[in-house]
Amino acid sequence: MNTVFEFEAIGTHWVVDIYEKLSSSKESFLLEKIQERIGVFDFHYSRFRKDSLVARMSEESGVYTLPDDAERMFEIYRIVYDLTRGKVTPLIGNTLVQAGYDKEYSLKVKTLSIPDTWDDVFEYVHPTLNMKKPYLLDFGAGGKGYLVDIIGEVIRSCGVEFFCVDAGGDMLYFAEDRKKLRVGLENPNNTSEVFGIAHIECGSICGSAGNRRQWGKYHHIIDPFTLTSPRDIVAVWTTSSSALVADILTTALSFVSPDVLSPYFTYEYFIVYADGTFIISSGFPIELFT
Amino acid sequence: MEPTQSSPKMGATAIILGLVIALLVAGSAYVFVKLPKKDEIIVPETPIVGNRETTGATPTSVLMYKDGSYTVLGKYNSPGGAQEIQITLTLKEGLIVDTTALPLATQPGPLNFQQKFSAGFKTLVVGKSIDQVTLDKVSGSSLTPKGFNDAVLKIQAQAKA
Numbered sequence: 001m002n003t004v005f006e007f008e009a010i011g012t013h014w015v016v017d018i019y020e021k022l023s024s025s026k027e028s029f030l031l032e033k034i035q036e037r038i039g040v041f042d043f044h045y046s047r048f049r050k051d052s053l054v055a056r057m058s059e060e061s062g063v064y065t066l067p068d069d070a071e072r073m074f075e076i077y078r079i080v081y082d083l084t085r086g087k088v089t090p091l092i093g094n095t096l097v098q099a100g101y102d103k104e105y106s107l108k109v110k111t112l113s114i115p116d117t118w119d120d121v122f123e124y125v126h127p128t129l130n131m132k133k134p135y136l137l138d139f140g141a142g143g144k145g146y147l148v149d150i151i152g153e154v155i156r157s158c159g160v161e162f163f164c165v166d167a168g169g170d171m172l173y174f175a176e177d178r179k180k181l182r183v184g185l186e187n188p189n190n191t192s193e194v195f196g197i198a199h200i201e202c203g204s205i206c207g208s209a210g211n212r213r214q215w216g217k218y219h220h221i222i223d224p225f226t227l228t229s230p231r232d233i234v235a236v237w238t239t240s241s242s243a244l245v246a247d248i249l250t251t252a253l254s255f256v257s258p259d260v261l262s263p264y265f266t267y268e269y270f271i272v273y274a275d276g277t278f279i280i281s282s283g284f285p286i287e288l289f290t
Numbered sequence: 291m292e293p294t295q296s297s298p299k300m301g302a303t304a305i306i307l308g309l310v311i312a313l314l315v316a317g318s319a320y321v322f323v324k325l326p327k328k329d330e331i332i333v334p335e336t337p338i339v340g341n342r343e344t345t346g347a348t349p350t351s352v353l354m355y356k357d358g359s360y361t362v363l364g365k366y367n368s369p370g371g372a373q374e375i376q377i378t379l380t381l382k383e384g385l386i387v388d389t390t391a392l393p394l395a396t397q398p399g400p401l402n403f404q405q406k407f408s409a410g411f412k413t414l415v416v417g418k419s420i421d422q423v424t425l426d427k428v429s430g431s432s433l434t435p436k437g438f439n440d441a442v443l444k445i446q447a448q449a450k451a
Binding site: 164166169170171181182183184185186187188191192193194195196197198205206207209235237282289 | 380418419421423424425426427428429430
């Protein structure tokens with residue numbers, strides 16, 4: 001019998017499948033470790049709670065010592081920030097709040113402002129982050145994927161090799177004999193339908209679509225320069241060995257073409273445009289319905 | 291079961307015929323359909339028969355096409371005479387992952403139709419009901435916090451009031 005953990009955390013539904021037999025004591029130990037690790041991550045990086053590290057940084061400038069996991073996340077964010085010329089940016093936090101995507105989900109739109117640049121706001125040399133001014137950082141583009149990677153590490157550290165971590169559709173998967181996982185790619189305009197099935201051998205698949213977090217003319221992605229939500233893409237999926245990379249690239253693909261990212265990341269993509277046309281990279285493992 | 295040469299080719303032919311017929315229907319109401327003969331199909335590599343794992347207990351033997359590009363010359367008669375169009379399918383693990391159409395007509399009329407077809411040739415993605423497919427997982431617009439959904443419902447209710 002396999003073990004399945006299901007719970008709600010960081011505003012989404014988690015399903016962790018363990019494809020190995022665990023003793024009941026190891027089972028509860030692992031679940032506790034997973035939830036504890038999610039709690040720590042949330043405490044550092046969530047802008048949806050008042051007591052988080054990012055909430056403190058939004059109120060006070062100064063020097064902060066960041067946890068070890070910050071290094072990789074900031075490194076990937078910086079690369080994507082540069083490649084998208086600042087469109088994927090952790091500085092979008094305040095703009096999202098102005099659009100109403102705030103702690104209370106007020107969804108009341110105020111006047112939006114263009115965020116400052118990375119170098120104007122902070123300087124980061126691990127583990128030290130110098131906030132030059134108070135600023136609300138947002139790790140919505142890659143944070144969840146990164147947490148999925150981290151939970152994968154937690155599971156491995158307990159000696160488990162074969163598992164699937166699924167955080168609301170963003171996944172990391174490893175199975176014995178590379179048995180493929182069949183992942184339905186949901187049609188955002190009709191969630192009882194799928195566009196196709198991705199056959200995931202191992203690694204991560206992440207998706208992004210605006211439909212479920214949409215209010216007025218905005219959804220969860222806002223272009224920091226035009227202050228509008230991109231509409232020409234209805235859904236994006238990416239695969240990569242890392243969920244952080246897969247996750248953040250779904251947002252990046254709302255702003256730049258795939259070949260901008262290709263020299264820097266090993267990934268595959270499937271992009272569906274508003275008119276129903278699509279592009280698929282040659283290595284994206286899809287069975288598509290057309 | 292012995293692998294046969296003809297049936298996979300017939301499978302590819304059926305797909306390609308479908309595409310060619312789609313071209314004809316889309317392109318013009320008054321062209322006459324001439325189905326390509328089997329020997330007009332160019333299949334570069336021999337298809338193989340393999341076992342594909344199924345979720346059921348008994349593995350079933352299914353036909354698999356080798357990965358690669360398959361090109362076919364579509365021929366038909368138009369009021370302007372015999373016309374040709376070249377269609378290429380790229381298969382990966384038995385699935386069509388890419389398609390291209392190359393117009394080969396030389397006269398302006400047929401060429402115009404073929405160009406229009408080639409431009410609109412890439413099929414559009416459509417949904418298939420989740421009930422019709424076997425899935426382990428679903429991925430879509432992730433992160434759907436309950437609070438967010440509640441807020442949207444509240445706003446919708448306000449808008450109606």
